Amino acid sequence: MLSETGNGLYDDAMDALPDIIVDPVECRLGYQLRRASAVMMADLGMALAEIGLRPAEATLLSLIGVNPGRSQSDFGRQLGIKRANMVPLTAAMLKAGLIEREATDGRSHALGLTSKGEALRARAEAIIEAHEARFRAGFDDKRLAALVADLIAIRETSPDGRHVAPRAGRE
């Protein structure tokens, strides 16, 4: 269909197109969020790879560090990670000797850090802080606070567009 006439429909592509694509999605909030998030996640992933951690593992280490004794499901809810997906995550960290578990309930498992996990948590937080500082470089305190507040507001927006406060991940 395109080559019916022998002349291309897009021949102007060969000489007259501007260098810069016209981008109608640059003004979309969701698109910009996704691109910015991808950049920071890639940078964090590279930085944490040096100590053998993935972002989700480092985040969980931080959270367990200040909340020892909460259940696996509690941590999952707080981070927006589903129960089913917490299993391989905690299994890998158990196997690596970073966390320990104890049945509190018969069905609940309390999580805590081993000494090895605590040591790695400290290293991870130093790496994360350096990573965060790189991206905070262009922002003053006020702008950064406004940005974080906006991101939380977006996360807490309900499907009808109202800003509410669920605060934790759903399942």
Next chain:
Amino acid sequence: MLSETGNGLYDDAMDALPDIIVDPVECRLGYQLRRASAVMMADLGMALAEIGLRPAEATLLSLIGVNPGRSQSDFGRQLGIKRANMVPLTAAMLKAGLIEREATDGRSHALGLTSKGEALRARAEAIIEAHEARFRAGFDDKRLAALVADLIAIRETSPDGRHVAPRAGRE
């Protein structure tokens, strides 16, 4: 090791823990970006599923719509999608009759919208606009502009923490 004494290390979990987890990662920019992005992406995915599109496909439709004749690689670069990953994306849209391709070069393929693709692009943009409006609800124009500017600044932050202007995805 945990149950050596018969008393759990985390027995306080059974009575004294506060309802709300202490969350040391809430102040992290990368974490908040990821959570906010995930919420918007999930909402957009649900909304676009009604017309059988995924977010990446709808975005590509919008971009081709105003830039017909650019190559597959051009669109990939603009959206930060690697060449290799553009293949299944464009293949599915070709198969669905949404886009058309024409060799401009021997190696480059110019992309354009079919009439069916143009019609679906219009529907997708209406859905996306309604989706965006839901999340913009809590922001005035000034705050929204500042937020988008901040997100672009983050995306353009180089590995050394300087804000530069690469603007397109890397490979």
Next chain:
DNA sequence: TATTGTTATACTCTATAACTATA
């Protein structure tokens, strides 16, 4: 030599459904 499109492949994160055992 560099670029375009392609294949094949792998990893991460996420999602659902179903099962068990406990509360």
Next chain:
DNA sequence: TATAGTTATAGAGTATAACAATA
């Protein structure tokens, strides 16, 4: 009946390496 943990599985998205054809 609801919850915690588990298993199995599937689907997106993204990453690399390599190849052929072309510029």
